[in-house]
Amino acid sequence: MATGGPRMIGNVITWLNDPSHWRGTGTTDGIVTQLERHISYVGIALLIAMLIAVPLGLLIGHTGRGGSAVSLANAIRSIPSIGLLILLVVIISPHFHGRTQAGFIIPTEIVLMLLAVPPILAGTYAGVENVDPAVRDAAYGMGMKGGQVLLKVELPNSLPLVISGVRSAALQLIATATIASFVPLGGLGRFIYDGLAQRDFPQMIGGGVLVALLALLVDLLLAAIQRILVSPGVSGRFSKRADRRRGAAGEADSRVAAVDEAGVTV
Amino acid sequence: MIRFDNVTKRYPDGTVAVDSLDLTAETGKITVFVGPSGCGKTTSLRMINRMIEPTQGSIWLDDRDTSTIATHELRRRIGYVIQHAGLFPHRTIVDNVATVPLLLGTDRKKARSDAMDLLERVGLDRGFAKRYPAQLSGGQQQRVGVARALAADPPVMLMDEPFSAVDPVVREQLQDEFLRLQDDLGKTIVFVTHDIDEAIKLGDRIAVLRVGGHLAQLATPADLLARPADAFVAGFVGRDRGYRALGFSEGHELPHHEEPTVRMGETAPAASEAAEWLLAVDGEAHPQGWINVEQTAGREVTEELLYRGGTLATQGGSLRAALDACLSSPSGRGVVVDENHRLLGSAQLDEVVQLIKSEPGPAGADGDTGTGTGTQGTSGATAAVLQKGPA
Numbered sequence A: 001m002a003t004g005g006p007r008m009i010g011n012v013i014t015w016l017n018d019p020s021h022w023r024g025t026g027t028t029d030g031i032v033t034q035l036e037r038h039i040s041y042v043g044i045a046l047l048i049a050m051l052i053a054v055p056l057g058l059l060i061g062h063t064g065r066g067g068s069a070v071s072l073a074n075a076i077r078s079i080p081s082i083g084l085l086i087l088l089v090v091i092i093s094p095h096f097h098g099r100t101q102a103g104f105i106i107p108t109e110i111v112l113m114l115l116a117v118p119p120i121l122a123g124t125y126a127g128v129e130n131v132d133p134a135v136r137d138a139a140y141g142m143g144m145k146g147g148q149v150l151l152k153v154e155l156p157n158s159l160p161l162v163i164s165g166v167r168s169a170a171l172q173l174i175a176t177a178t179i180a181s182f183v184p185l186g187g188l189g190r191f192i193y194d195g196l197a198q199r200d201f202p203q204m205i206g207g208g209v210l211v212a213l214l215a216l217l218v219d220l221l222l223a224a225i226q227r228i229l230v231s232p233g234v235s236g237r238f239s240k241r242a243d244r245r246r247g248a249a250g251e252a253d254s255r256v257a258a259v260d261e262a263g264v265t266v
Numbered sequence B: 001m002i003r004f005d006n007v008t009k010r011y012p013d014g015t016v017a018v019d020s021l022d023l024t025a026e027t028g029k030i031t032v033f034v035g036p037s038g039c040g041k042t043t044s045l046r047m048i049n050r051m052i053e054p055t056q057g058s059i060w061l062d063d064r065d066t067s068t069i070a071t072h073e074l075r076r077r078i079g080y081v082i083q084h085a086g087l088f089p090h091r092t093i094v095d096n097v098a099t100v101p102l103l104l105g106t107d108r109k110k111a112r113s114d115a116m117d118l119l120e121r122v123g124l125d126r127g128f129a130k131r132y133p134a135q136l137s138g139g140q141q142q143r144v145g146v147a148r149a150l151a152a153d154p155p156v157m158l159m160d161e162p163f164s165a166v167d168p169v170v171r172e173q174l175q176d177e178f179l180r181l182q183d184d185l186g187k188t189i190v191f192v193t194h195d196i197d198e199a200i201k202l203g204d205r206i207a208v209l210r211v212g213g214h215l216a217q218l219a220t221p222a223d224l225l226a227r228p229a230d231a232f233v234a235g236f237v238g239r240d241r242g243y244r245a246l247g248f249s250e251g252h253e254l255p256h257h258e259e260p261t262v263r264m265g266e267t268a269p270a271a272s273e274a275a276e277w278l279l280a281v282d283g284e285a286h287p288q289g290w291i292n293v294e295q296t297a298g299r300e301v302t303e304e305l306l307y308r309g310g311t312l313a314t315q316g317g318s319l320r321a322a323l324d325a326c327l328s329s330p331s332g333r334g335v336v337v338d339e340n341h342r343l344l345g346s347a348q349l350d351e352v353v354q355l356i357k358s359e360p361g362p363a364g365a366d367g368d369t370g371t372g373t374g375t376q377g378t379s380g381a382t383a384a385v386l387q388k389g390p391a
């Protein structure tokens, strides 16, 4: 192992640089295919989790009732993923026959979804709860109805925490989705499990590196989305352009026009 | 018109915040709720737009019982300004202001251009429109809060300590602008403050509340200063009220005598030729300040030589200003000017005091002892009130 370090890095790079590993061969699927699968497992679970957790978190935060659901969801996270996956496969897969992989995909998605719900739920709930009471009060005081307060005031102001919940869920799913390969499915976990089984360490480590790179890229993407969605008034990222425009006096009328065009706020 | 009809608010924990309140806030006027902390001002105010529901009694808006109007519709017709503005952090200033018109279905373009006009009315440059609340100072935010409450042109405005979170200088500006705006708009306003000076400055009528939610007195500022209904109100209205009450006594023909002057830039006369203090004026007879003849004799009258401590009394203005002009003048002669700030002459302190004595107002009605002591502070006035008992 003394000489293993540098040589291993070289070997991993060689493995990653081999075009046949990306394309795959007649008998094995390549990185591209497994990456697509990995992304689809994660994407589907994340989407379902958001559809459940965001509305639920908004509702709990808005009404101030059901806060215990958030702690309950957090408790679910401590269930070991692989154990739960095996349990669900045992329960679900006998209901599917033939060439379909549904018996494995459904348990995998359930496990991933259960992992993604708690951080998104907690983020959304905390986001709504942290909205300045004076702001909420003003919203009602101006004659907004409950739903309008939620969608026009509480949601836009809680967005940073909602999205940061989604980001941490996404990171966790990308790492955990490797277990799909534990039940015989694809994804980047394939390289890790196969590498381990075949004592092909460059392949195993290469798989790990790919998972880390994917996590990094997705996080960057979500950060970019966050910048677009969150109002500068909330994030504190006031644009330089607006600063300059503000500085120049006597442009009042062109400003009206500019204001009319920029009708993006919720 | 807003009418409280035997309104009581008891919170679930048993606190009685407002107790059998009967009160009318007149149309087009500013009614101020004032009182010590916890006396139920905010609770009373928020029952008007039903942010808080009364436990008992009813509140009427003109001839409608507010409890029969859907809350969101009621609130859209009532402007609401709170202490820290409560602006929406995620919206630009112009969109904050346009909130209620947009809720009411005004199209976005019109709502925005109206909002821009409103920003100007409350004294904000249009350049602020695209900023976010976090980019504004407290005073600026408060102006936006007022603009936002005015945006749908509601007949009624509720304001809960809107100017209390800004420094005294800005507060004074905001108050002056607010009064100017109200002169134009003539809204029916209920204004909450714990600051009696603010109440006296802004209110057409003042409702003094005492802890426990009782109405202690409802009166005009002048009446409140002159005839506090009981010891609590007298204590709350505070010191100097005899003097401050003179601020409401206006329109008097101030006695004045010709006052020797020297023009700026001229040479000051020798000490033997003039009294100790000489008034300096500019080319258009606007008083500039006093010079001390002994120290300046023979020198050219310049800015540096001026003593500027004296205030001016405007002919037809308040007796308070007249008295102050005398008291603040180094010569003891109060400078009287016309509306264009041109010198009319000077008045002696005892002449102004004589005028105060002849004043048929509350102080005068109490007889010579009460009035003559106007400048000596409150003891005389309080004594008079105590003798009279509740008015």
Ligand SMILES: Nc1ncnc2c1ncn2[C@@H]1O[C@H](COP(=O)(O)OP(=O)(O)OP(=O)(O)O)[C@@H](O)[C@H]1O
Residues within 6 Å of the ligand: B011, B012, B013, B015, B016, B017, B036, B037, B038, B039, B040, B041, B042, B043, B044, B194
């Ligand atoms: N939600 C509530 N539950 C119970 N008691 C309350 C509630 N809100 C206010 N109170 C009590 O009701 C009384 C009146 O409160 P309110 O806020 O109307 O006072 P205020 O005159 O506006 O005081 P301040 O000048 O401090 O703002 C106080 O004793 C307060 O503690």
Ligand SMILES: [Mg+2]
Residues within 6 Å of the ligand: B041, B042, B043
């Ligand atoms: Mg209050």
